[in-house]
Amino acid sequence: MDTPTNTILTVLLGEYGFTHRSLADEVNQVSGRIFGRPGAATDRDVRRWISGTVRWPTGRYLLALAEIFDRPPEAMGFVPRGRTSRLPAPPSSVRPGQEEPVKRRAFLTASTATTLTLALRLEDTPVRGRLTMAHADRVAATIGRLDAHFTAIGGGALLTAATTYIDRLRNTVDGCTYGPRVEQALHRTLSDLYSSAGRAAYDAGDNATSRLHHTAALRSGILAKDGRVQARAWSGECHIGRRGVAVSVSVGTAFRRICV
Structure with a gap:
């Protein structure tokens, strides 16, 4: 292998x-x-x-x-290797500072967010032409790899990389042609990406931005007709402390949910 x-x-x-x-x-x-x-x-x-x-x-x-x-x-x-990713402790004779x-x-001059964006090759996602399910699957895999870096780099850098990719995917949705299955898949991946951005913003202490991203995640999840990504978006809304009716979005029929 x-x-x-x-x-x-x-x-x-x-x-x-x-x-x-x-x-x-x-x-x-x-x-x-x-x-x-x-x-x-x-x-x-x-x-x-x-x-x-x-x-x-x-x-x-x-x-x-x-x-x-x-x-x-x-x-x-x-x-x-194994379950731990902790760095070994330096010798006791070495003190911080x-x-x-x-x-x-x-x-310190290099940007973690820029490094992550380049390493994941976010710019490879097309913004013109005909999209297939193979393209949609690659986008979903890229978002999965991006999300996997959350623990390692924290919210600030991940938020920058996620919002950069959100802009890219919005251009993809607007500039490409695709069939109904691909459209649903794109909205599904956009919902996941918005949820990741919302979690990153919350981790960085920006609750207002976090709410905006989770609301966008819910909208995309409804367009995707996918209960999993909708549940993830609602989970983020409730986690940052929104109570009562969180969002009401009309896409054919009204969708309403209570955070408790």
Whole structure:
């Protein structure tokens, strides 16, 4: 069985200007500062991380990579072994705040949201031409991968990526031609995407934006005639504290629901 390529790490190397060799050198330098002795990473190790041959590097390299790219392992495209994704604790002699501030500020310039958008290739979704169910299935898979990053990167970056893709899909819906099945599938995926954006906004502390996205999720779910995505939208509405009649949308017949 082929292992999936770590596209997120590939994009990070490009954003930060690393070659395989230079990233290995940087990992060794940072690892030496953390553990008191230089690491032994090589360009071959970096290639194995990118190819997916090694899906969860050893602790000394993970700690170094997390400092270099300023994000947890999952947000660098790594997949944990077993049930835990926790980074190992650095040696007790290393205390928080000992990082080199100038170097750390330099590494903070990359945008997590931009990295995620590029890695998921959101721009590949067509906005012109005839759409088939194969296109709709690929859109749904992309939204699933986007949603899977929620735990790793948190609400702010995910909200930016989700709203970027919402704009893309709205252009797809307006600019493409498709049959009834594809139309329903597009509304279904849009509802899921709006719900993801609503959850991300709530996580980022923006309840007003969260409500707007959950309301849009409900509208798209009704157009899709899909009870699952409608239930997800209602769940988000109720979770952020809306009580009473949440939304009433007319699409042929009125749809009303009480949050309790």
